[in-house]
Amino acid sequence: MQASWQPSSPDCGALTNSQTDKTLKTSVFEGHDVRHLNRSEVVRLYSSAYPSQREVNSCLQRVLSERGLDAAIHALHETVIQTGHIQDGWQRHITHRTHTDENDQVAFYSMVNHGRSHYSRTYSQPAAYLPEGALCKICPQNVADPNNSANVHLRTFDMTLNGEAYFIQPPPYPYGECHVMLIEHQHRDMHHDEGSVKANLEFLDGAPAFTVCQNSDIHGAGATIPQHHHVPVMRNFSPPVMSAQPLPAFHLTAQGVELNILDYPFTTIKVTTKDKDTMAKAVASLIGHWKQGEKGRMPNRTANYIMRKGGDEYCAWVFMRDVSYQPTQEFLTLKSEYCGYIDIAGCPLLSDKKTEAEQAVFLARLEENPQVAQTIRAGLKQLSPLSTDRPDEIHSLLQSCLADIHARAF
Numbered sequence: 467m468q469a470s471w472q473p474s475s476p477d478c479g480a481l482t483n484s485q486t487d488k489t490l491k492t493s494v495f496e497g498h499d500v501r502h503l504n505r506s507e508v509v510r511l512y513s514s515a516y517p518s519q520r521e522v523n524s525c526l527q528r529v530l531s532e533r534g535l536d537a538a539i540h541a542l543h544e545t546v547i548q549t550g551h552i553q554d555g556w557q558r559h560i561t562h563r564t565h566t567d568e569n570d571q572v573a574f575y576s577m578v579n580h581g582r583s584h585y586s587r588t589y590s591q592p593a594a595y596l597p598e599g600a601l602c603k604i605c606p607q608n609v610a611d612p613n614n615s616a617n618v619h620l621r622t623f624d625m626t627l628n629g630e631a632y633f634i635q636p637p638p639y640p641y642g643e644c645h646v647m648l649i650e651h652q653h654r655d656m657h658h659d660e661g662s663v664k665a666n667l668e669f670l671d672g673a674p675a676f677t678v679c680q681n682s683d684i685h686g687a688g689a690t691i692p693q694h695h696h697v698p699v700m701r702n703f704s705p706p707v708m709s710a711q712p713l714p715a716f717h718l719t720a721q722g723v724e725l726n727i728l729d730y731p732f733t734t735i736k737v738t739t740k741d742k743d744t745m746a747k748a749v750a751s752l753i754g755h756w757k758q759g760e761k762g763r764m765p766n767r768t769a770n771y772i773m774r775k776g777g778d779e780y781c782a783w784v785f786m787r788d789v790s791y792q793p794t795q796e797f798l799t800l801k802s803e804y805c806g807y808i809d810i811a812g813c814p815l816l817s818d819k820k821t822e823a824e825q826a827v828f829l830a831r832l833e834e835n836p837q838v839a840q841t842i843r844a845g846l847k848q849l850s851p852l853s854t855d856r857p858d859e860i861h862s863l864l865q866s867c868l869a870d871i872h873a874r875a876f
């Protein structure tokens with residue numbers, strides 16, 4: 467059931483008051499001659515017309531405790547659309563295309579987010595400005611910062627996951643339903659340990675219609691800010707890899723956990739179990755063994771994974787990554803940025819082109835089915851450091867994981 471909460475609803479007294487406030491302040495604002503104000507003064511004036519971060523957080527705590535996590539995230543989205551942090555009708559700026567080929571078991575789909583392309587080019591740049599106390603662009607001090615037009619209308623709410631303090635933040639250019647990020651309050655590196663996997667599983671317990679999308683801990687495999695742990699989540703997100711079937715030659719099961727390798731161009735390990743602790747151990751163990759197997763000095767090995775809950779069963783699709791593996795040249799003509807979980811999962815997020823002429827050629831190219839499906843398949847295959855052509859390596863990784871789960875059980 468979708469939440470229908472609005473800031474003016476009786477559910478949220480604090481914001482109802484603030485709406486009255488907003489009307490007053492907006493009329494004050496309209497009476498101002500803003501031509502003499504500098505940019506940050508205008509931004510500050512605007513920000514005061516909306517509910518404060520404190521008001522939003524306290525209201526959403528009430529929604530969270532009374533109506534659950536799904537309703538609280540929905541309410542947060544409504545709020546940031548009202549404040550203008552996310553543009554109303556943002557879905558119109560995303561073009562979806564399906565790419566199929568008779569040789570494929572799964573249908574890929576591509577997304578062009580016309581709003582996000584500029585953002586993704588600038589977001590990975592070092593911050594020119596950070597508020598006091600912030601160490602990066604997603605530290606909590608940035609939220610509702612009156613001196614930054616990019617964050618002044620941002621609102622978030624706090625929650626605890628696996629004993630860690632997190633806050634829930636919507637990105638300015640979402641690409642899926644109720645797309646938000648789970649961000650740890652503490653500024654520390656992305657980490658794929660049992661604790662962070664458990665936090666993600668706890669999130670799924672509270673919001674089972676969502677998919678957790680964990681990016682890597684190394685720049686170049688999908689993390690724009692690897693120095694601060696953050697996890698994108700979206701509601702009703704079922705990327706193509708989720709429909710891929712297991713390859714019988716790689717099936718392993720023990721201690722209530724099932725490990726499969728999927729019939730999918732990027733070699734993917736699917737983990738299924740009903741036990742939360744076993745899932746946390748399995749995912750952390752697989753990624754840990756994958757990293758330990760690295761020979762060189764520079765850390766190139768990392769992982770992405772996506773995770774869902776269906777009934778009482780948890781499912782994770784784990785993508786072992788190595789940043790020294792790059793996609794084909796053909797694939798790079800579709801997407802030149804580094805690939806993250808969304809691309810590996812079969813729905814490449816493609817870049818908008820700079821000029822109209824480039825854009826026209828690019829969009830025309832995307833209509834060429836099934837060539838685009840072949841390009842995506844070849845690109846994903848080339849990006850995968852694990853290959854079913856080297857089954858010993860895969861079996862050894864799966865066996866090490868089962869040994870860790872076994873050791874924990876006894």
Ligand SMILES: [Zn+2]
Pocket residue numbers: 600601602603604605606652653654693694
């Ligand atoms: Zn930070």
